[in-house]
Amino acid sequence: MSNYHIKHLEEYFQVYRKSVRNPESYWEEIAEEHFLWHKRWDEVLSYDFEKPEFKWFKGAKLNITENCIDRHLRTRGDKTAILFEPNDTTEKAQHISYNELHERVCKMANVLKDKGVEKGDRVCIYLPMIPELAVSVLACARIGAIHSVVFAGFSSKALATRINDSSCKMLITSDGSFRGNKKIDLKGIVDAALENCESIENVLVVKRIETNISMQNGRDIWLQPLLDNASSSCEPEIMDAEDPLFILYTSGSTGTPKGMVHTTAGYMVYAAFTFKNVFQYREDDVYWCTADIGWITGHSYIVYGPLANGATTVMFEGVPSYPDYGRFWEIVEKHKVTQFYTAPTAIRALAKEKTEYVEKYDLSSLKILGTVGEPINEEAWHWYDENVGKKKCPIVDTWWQTETGGIMISPIPYSTPAIPTFATLPLPGIQPALMDEEGKEIKGNQVDGRLCIKFPWPSMARTIWNNHQRYKETYFSAYKGMYFTGDGALRDSVGYYRITGRVDDVVIVSGHNLGTAPIEDAINEHPAVAESAIVGYPHEIKGSALYGYVILKETGETRNQDNLRKEINQLISDRIGPIAKLDKIQFTSGLPKTRSGKIMRRILRKIASNDTSNIGDTSTLLNPEIVEELMENVISS
Ligand code: PRX
DSSP states (O other), X not given: OTTTSOOSHHHHHHHHHHHHHOHHHHHHHHHHHHOOOSBOOSEEEEEETTTXXXXXXXXXXXOHHHHHTGGGHHHHTTSEEEEEXXXXXXXXXXXXXXXXXXXXXXXXXXXXXXTTOOTTOEEEEEOOSSHHHHHHHHHHHHHTOEEEEOOTTSOHHHHHHHXXXXXXXXXXXXXXXXXXXXXXXXXXXXXXXHTTOSSOOEEEEEOSSOOOOOOOTTTEEEHHHHHHTSOXXXXXXXXXXXXXXEEEEEOOSSSSOEEEEEEHHHHHHHHHHHHHHHTTOOTTOEEEEOSOTTSHHHIIIIIIHHHHTTOEEXXXXXXXXXXXXXXXXXXXXXXXXXXXXXXXXXXXXXXXXXXXXXXXSOOTTOOEEEEESSOOOHHHHHHIIIIISTTOSOEEEEBOOGGGOSOOBOOOTTTSOOOTTOOBSBOTTOOEEEEOTTSOBOOSSSXXXXXXXXXXXXXXXXXXXXXXXXXXXXXXXXXXXXXXXXXXXXXXXXXXXXXXXXXXXXEEETTEEEOHHHHHHHHHTSTTEEEEEEEEEEETTTEEEEEEEEEEOOOSOOOOHHHHHHHHHHHHHHHTXXXXXXXEEEEESOOOBBTTSOBOHHHHHHHHTTOOTTOOOOTTBSOTHHHHHHHHTOOOO
């Protein structure tokens, strides 16, 4: 049992050493004690970094939904599994018990089967954050269909690309969605996408916003009447450990999105194990991750990880700013949330607003706070710690990726002392390595390099759908016998890791490697600055120089921009050194962001480099209009 739930730092080190000395027996013990198997594995791990091929719990048979639902029914049947908080504050929250979830998943699974979906078929799910999204995901897993969830903020073009890449047979969507005070016509987007998708046979449509939409005869079907007539019992399909569970697309630095394929047993074991430890989940806790299920964070830490632990997991349909900037905190108070997991970009946006929005609510139920998706700057970390956690909640800065399936480097609350901006230590079983550009491992502490993982872990993506060669080239070719993350990291004097950002965001100025994230941290400390992004651009003498895009807080105060530029550079000079000073600073009202909140640095680099003839596709941006503004005001000399 002690392997599964780590509670002290000494225990962590003990467990970690054991997990590295003998990974097979370490994971075997966890898999044996905590999950339901129809057949035991023949071999815990077989792997080959050359091919590359990784198999965990080879030969085992299971169904992940039995582990996430059925096995809790006897002891937790009436416990809330999914707590749904709607967009609108006037609509009531829904408490979906494990019993009810079981019934809804079985019915949905029967509908899918009835419409011809079979084991191994791909089902695309394009839904807002409503319970049907989680139910559809689980229903696919129930019958062995491979789900491919596409974030419902993606455009029709992006949706079509993803449907076609994996030839999905079925699409599950809704008539529309609510986002703050807006209604979005999802079905219209779907119709446009499907003009170019031949593989889709049926579209199941959830009624959510009650508007008139067009339904194509023979293709589109309202879901509810089908559910009403479906049986509420559905035997789970018994899956092989290495059968694909889902495909999730992630954008590469170049080319089309990559359909990362995750398989069943290893993913389940790792998502469950990391959820339990990183969030120190206890039986009566109410856990809330604000991500969308359209991203890996939602797959692993809204659906599979929490449910595999019999947890109560909150699903929020809305946005942090509606009806006002206090919405997150209102929900925390209302449902007595104990663990809260969000992205630094959300924290920064909320920190920009008046603190009264936070102070108004009772947040005393909170025990643990988490962040994910990008480096968190010190200022945002402290704001989170002071205003949300009231300095009593450990913060877990969790580093991981779509490709890793689960959290890889993170503090364990109450065990690992946190340091702002450090993801700290690898979780058990995770063996990070820092590499130099020649391909040699950089040993020791107080070093930085390219972050690789030198031993397989259970939830690693096994391939890219239909493109194993690309999988090999992207992740296993730069460094022999290792998985290359694409991130840079620093290991400090005690062995803590700090992620410095994508290695392609490193700028070499006069021969010095400068990570852009620490420079942004420094700029963001300026009281007038809300957010910033730094990129490199070609410079005659230095090779590359730094270009800063800075969003100012709306204080109503008009400052002299030249003075502000000087102050910002002084701060950078103080925090990092004169070498990191910016040559150009452009003030802007926004930054181009992906729908998941990541800054599109590719576009910023092009603008800064005056290379705007081929700016690339901006249609998947959250705010494509900002690109024009940035180009108009670019500082060119
Ligand atoms: O650069 C790292 C950054 O996000 C990348 C992975 O993005 P994605 O596949 O969309 O998954 C995000 C959710 C897991 C990483 O390569 N990243 C993620 N978490 C952190 C981070 N950077 C710094 N600190 C983190 N905690």
